[in-house]
Amino acid sequence: MNARIAWAGLPAEVRAGVGAILGEPVVEAATQPGGYSPGSADRLRLTSGRRVFVKAVSGEVNATSAALHRREAAVTAALPPGLPVPRLLGAYDDGTWVALVLTDVDGRHPHLPWTGPELELVLDALAEIAVRTVPEGLELPRSGDSLRGAFMGWEKLRRRPLDGLDPWAAGNLDVLVELAGHGTQSMAGEALVHGDLRADNVLLAGGSAVLVDWPYASRGAAWLDSLSILIDVNTDSPRGRAEAVLGTRRVFFGVAPRAVTGVLAGWAGYFMDMSRRPDPPGIPTLRVFQRRQADALLGWLRLRLTPVT
Incomplete structure (x- = not known):
C-alpha cells in the first residue's frame, strides 16, 4: 500500500473546489489507509455533523x-439506486x-x-448484484474487450522470457497462452461487473458489504466479480481454499x-508481466503486490491443471 496525501496537504484550490460542492466547512479529516492510488482518501466531518468521503489525485503525479x-x-x-455502492455527490476537475x-x-x-464469515458476506452481496443487468443508458465496455490486451501477458512472457519464472509455468507457456x-x-454476459474487486475495494458496514472504486466497470459474465474476490482470497490463504469455496457458490454452477481456468490464467499472465515493469509514478508498492498475486495464481492453476498436464 502507499502513503496517502492528507486532506490538509491538498492544494488550497482543490480544497476550495470540494468545499463548494459540500456547501459547508470541513472541521475534521481522517486519512484512510489502503489502496494503490497516489492520491488522497479522506473521511471528512462537516460543521453540521454530516460526513462525506473525498478522494483526489493529481494528473501531474500519475x-x-x-x-x-x-x-x-x-x-x-450513472449507477442505479439500490446497489451497495457510495453515491456520487459531486466532482472537482481543474484539468490537473x-x-x-x-x-x-x-x-x-x-x-x-x-x-x-466476511467472505460469505461479500460473496452474498455479489450474488445479488450478479442478477442485475447493466441499466439502460449506462455505456460500459465488454469485459472481454477491456481485458483482451491485459490477458496477453503470457504471450509477452513467451516472446521476452522472465528470469526466475516458475519452472512449471515456463514449461507450460503454450497451454497458458x-x-x-x-x-x-468466456467473459461474455450482460451483468454489471465491478472489474477490480479485492479487499481494499470492499467496506463492511452494519452487516453489509459496500463496493467502492468503480472505474473499471464493465458488462460481462455474472461470476467474474466473485472470481476476483477468490483471487484475492487465494493470494493470502492456504492453497486450495479458494478452489474449495468456488465449488460452493451458486454463481459458478454451470460455468x-x-x-474459470482461462480467466485465472489471463490474470496470472497479466500480473506476472506487469510485475517486471518499473514502478508507476507515485505507486511504489504495486509491482510487489502484482508478483505476489501472480505467484499465488500459478499455484491455483497448477492445482486445477495437474490432472491434465
Whole structure:
C-alpha cells in the first residue's frame, strides 16, 4: 500500500473546489489507509455533523490515476439506486487535479487473510448484484474487450522470457497462452461487473458489504466479480481454499471449468508481466503486490491443471 496525501496537504484550490460542492466547512479529516492510488482518501466531518468521503489525485503525479478518477465519476453517477455502492455527490476537475465527493461509508475493509464469515458476506452481496443487468443508458465496455490486451501477458512472457519464472509455468507457456485467450472469450454476459474487486475495494458496514472504486466497470459474465474476490482470497490463504469455496457458490454452477481456468490464467499472465515493469509514478508498492498475486495464481492453476498436464 502507499502513503496517502492528507486532506490538509491538498492544494488550497482543490480544497476550495470540494468545499463548494459540500456547501459547508470541513472541521475534521481522517486519512484512510489502503489502496494503490497516489492520491488522497479522506473521511471528512462537516460543521453540521454530516460526513462525506473525498478522494483526489493529481494528473501531474500519475496521469492514469486522474483518468481513472474521471471514469469513476462518470460510472458512479450513472449507477442505479439500490446497489451497495457510495453515491456520487459531486466532482472537482481543474484539468490537473480530480477530486470525487462521495457519501461516507462508516465501515472497514475485510480482514486479511479473509475470514469465512466476511467472505460469505461479500460473496452474498455479489450474488445479488450478479442478477442485475447493466441499466439502460449506462455505456460500459465488454469485459472481454477491456481485458483482451491485459490477458496477453503470457504471450509477452513467451516472446521476452522472465528470469526466475516458475519452472512449471515456463514449461507450460503454450497451454497458458491458449487458456488466457479462452478466458477472454468466456467473459461474455450482460451483468454489471465491478472489474477490480479485492479487499481494499470492499467496506463492511452494519452487516453489509459496500463496493467502492468503480472505474473499471464493465458488462460481462455474472461470476467474474466473485472470481476476483477468490483471487484475492487465494493470494493470502492456504492453497486450495479458494478452489474449495468456488465449488460452493451458486454463481459458478454451470460455468465450464475451462472458462474459470482461462480467466485465472489471463490474470496470472497479466500480473506476472506487469510485475517486471518499473514502478508507476507515485505507486511504489504495486509491482510487489502484482508478483505476489501472480505467484499465488500459478499455484491455483497448477492445482486445477495437474490432472491434465
